Amino acid sequence: MTMAADLLSCDVAVIGAGPAGLAAAKEAAAAGADVLCLDLYDRPGGQYAMQPGDPSGPLAASEAARLGRDLAEAARAAGVRLLSRAELFWAAPEGEGFLLYAALDGGAGALAVRARAVVVAAGAMERPLPFPGWTLPGVIGAGAAQRLVKSGGALPFGGKVVLAGTGAFLMAVASTFAKAGRRIDHFVERQPLRPLSSLTMLAPWPSRWSAAAGLLADLRRTGAQQHHGHAVTRALGRDRLEAVEIAPVDALGRPDLSRAERIGGVGALCIGYGFQPVIDATTALGADHAHNPALGGWHCLARPDSGETSRPGLYAAGETCGIGGMRPALVSGRIAGLSAAARVLGRTPDPGLMRSLAAELAKARRFAVSLAAHWPAPEAPPVPLPEAEVICRCEDVRLSDIRAAVQAGAAETFAVKMWTRAGMGPCQGRVCGAALAAALAEAGVPPGQAGYNRAHLPLRPVPMNAVHAALARTARPDTPGTGPA
Amino acid sequence: MTDLPHSADAVVVGGGILGAATARALARTGMKPLLLEARAFGGAVTGASLAAIGTHMHGIEEYPLLRHAGQLWSDLAEATGNPFEYNRQGKLCYILHPEDRAVGADWVAREQALGAEVALLTPEEAREREPLMTGPLIGATWAPDTATVNPFLGLRTVLRLAREAGATAVANTPVTALRIDGGRIAGVETSCGAVSAPHVVLTGGPWTARLAAMAGIVLPIRPRQAQCLASMRQPPGTIRRVISACERAGGVDSGYTQIQQAASGQVLFNTVTAPFDPPEGAQDHIHEVPPGFVLESIETLLMLFPSLAAQPLLRSWVRFEGVTPDSRFLAGSLPLPGLHVAAGDNGSGYCRALMLADHLVAAVTGAGGLPEDLAALAARFYAPMRFAQRDAA
Amino acid sequence: MSAETVLIRLNGREVSAPVGQPLAQVLTAVDPALRFSPKDKAPRGMFCGMGLCFECMVEVDGLRRRSCLTPVSAGMVVRTGEGAA
Structure with missing residues (x-):
């Protein structure tokens, strides 16, 4: 137990270096605050604006990669201290400020941070919905596929690539494949082709027309055979994915299993039914959250004109406040950064600027809402599940176990967790949350009533010596550290 | 999910391991008990327990009771095929x-x-x-002789046995008042309606003092x-x-x-x-x-x-x-006919749950319960009004 | 990829891998099954790819790491499969 931790102090700590976090950090620093930005990944950018592994490859020139570089550069130029490979594992109030604890380099080091205000811009993650065979190696999230192509230039699986699910994001993934010169064999979108309604949806947003056309062209460039109005009904294979079954869906989204067809020789099934906000830091700090399917389910409530949550001094921006994409993330990040800086510097943010940013945010959110309505994310698993299907991957909890718990009186996520262990493993319910909510909804408990898995220490599994080193730095002021107090 | 009945032979308030064990023990006498849990069965103290069962360094006076309590868990594991990970690891x-x-x-x-x-x-x-x-x-x-059980699975097993023996168990139903009629307990009122019953047993862990206060009884928990x-x-x-x-x-x-x-x-x-x-x-x-x-x-x-x-x-x-002032359970009948308690676990309720459930059967029915020598010891050791008596003296 | 290639030790075998690339990428190319689930002992592989599902945990130099967040470095000793995590 020889690890020693740094203790850093700052005015504003920003959690996450995606578009929202970088925008918040830059604005706060430019306003005169001392800003520290912690990010889990190797390089700033988050998911959307992730920096590709090959800085001279074709993806480095993409608009998203450029955005990430520009945002990180602007943040650094404004004086932001950017810390990569720093994973927040606990946050607690201290007086009017906050104490934050992070693991460094996957737990090889530890850090404590004393901050007067915090902006959480923790982003989003896949909102996985189980289907038969979803635990087979080779079945990955659509977001995972995009990250892999960005980081390594290609998917590491042999065999055919199937990209499936629903939503505009699938097109974005296909576009990344196209830009990297990679092939997709099958593209399976749950919604039928709806050229007319797509045009109607896009009509009021001329600034998006060229991007939309580009996405369509990129999808064609991947060479994918397109199956619109189809859903994946099964992943098949013994020790790894070998084949995928798809079937047409009816107007209610129900697959017609009698017309299922099999795609053989598949190495990777990349599947995405939408995203959910990452809310572990904001739930740990006790901020108010609400449930809205159009925003990815449970999300942190933040005032649109200040980004402040129900907890004074705690701000939230970007996808943590509800899925909306890069544009609302950028604006909400600026709003939260300006407000957080104003709070710690004892100023009032320029009301004119805040008003115009709030209006810009509302507009960006309107587009996100129309996109979400065009591709509604299914709330329940898109295919009927066998009772034996694993729902909680961490603890091997089956659908039958969950149904038995509900039958025995479990009427909230917490109770199902107590009863079955679903959500007690390393992912802490992030992966099974949507499926548990669906199982409770099936029994008459709406998701808003079923509640969420509130995060406790540690937000993510962290080596015990790292937890000890970080906590000792603040709980025991005489603990020697590796840096200035 | 189960509907709330209008009446029961006894209402057990608090769906942790002790409440489930009490409901099971009462049902085994032929009564129709109702177990009420405010939120989720085992969701408060029980599920968060480390469920150690043993006698070592717990006290010499209570030793015979604890040895019996441990034996009951061992017997239950054997009788049920041990679906709750009973492990006598020492x-x-x-x-x-x-x-x-x-x-x-x-x-x-x-x-x-x-x-x-x-x-x-x-x-x-x-x-x-x-x-x-x-x-x-x-x-x-x-x-x-020290063993552990999986606290969730232990509760699930005892709850299943209680139901199989004739108990009804309802979650998400907080008790809002105790009904008293003619100087004795007459049932409970809940968020979902009233239940009439001649006996009420309070097994609400840290919430028990609040429940007893509904009958005007002060318990130092x-x-x-x-x-x-x-x-x-x-x-x-x-x-x-x-x-x-x-x-x-x-x-x-x-x-x-x-x-x-x-x-x-x-x-x-x-x-x-x-x-x-x-x-x-x-x-x-x-x-x-x-x-x-x-x-x-x-x-x-x-x-x-x-x-x-x-x-x-x-x-x-x-x-x-x-927690009680002397770190012992309060278990037995309270000075309101028909009202009983078993609470004040001091963090070790799992171990004693099956034994105390038997002790309560005698309090409620006036028969059965623990073996005779242990019953006398339990009555003295866990006397629920021992602090009130001390205050009065 | 223009990245420099280094050797890592995977389950006792030398494997060459581009330095800095997520380890999960290298491991998956060898075998998409990285570990076994706790009860069913079913094979599992990388799933979310962004550090939040913990399905890609393997043992790296004696420590349990999410391979999707662990960059390849020269000489790292990696264990997958039974007993990895």
């Missing part, structure tokens, strides 16, 4: 300071005199039983904050026994330590050197583990098991135990 109480060896030896001698198979071990003997415990212990006491940490899954056999601290000499507070590996592979551990007494009502809210507790718990674990230092911490949780 307990090691580590000794760190030379002056404490005599304390351990004294416990061992007194328990041996009662027929227990306890022993005082050298560090080498301790390590034979716990190979990865390479920390600086100078000895240990050893109690082979306060909440005490307890907490626990869990590591990520470790290989089977990483920690083989229940590990605890030996009592210290000269009244030095050794605090409290419990370390064990669950069947899931997770290592569950906690060390508390300064118990924290929160205000009444704290048990109604979600709390986070205090940093000092996390530091002490990790320090104790890694002092004993240094090879676990880089293993990931996975979870932490806080629960509230009901």
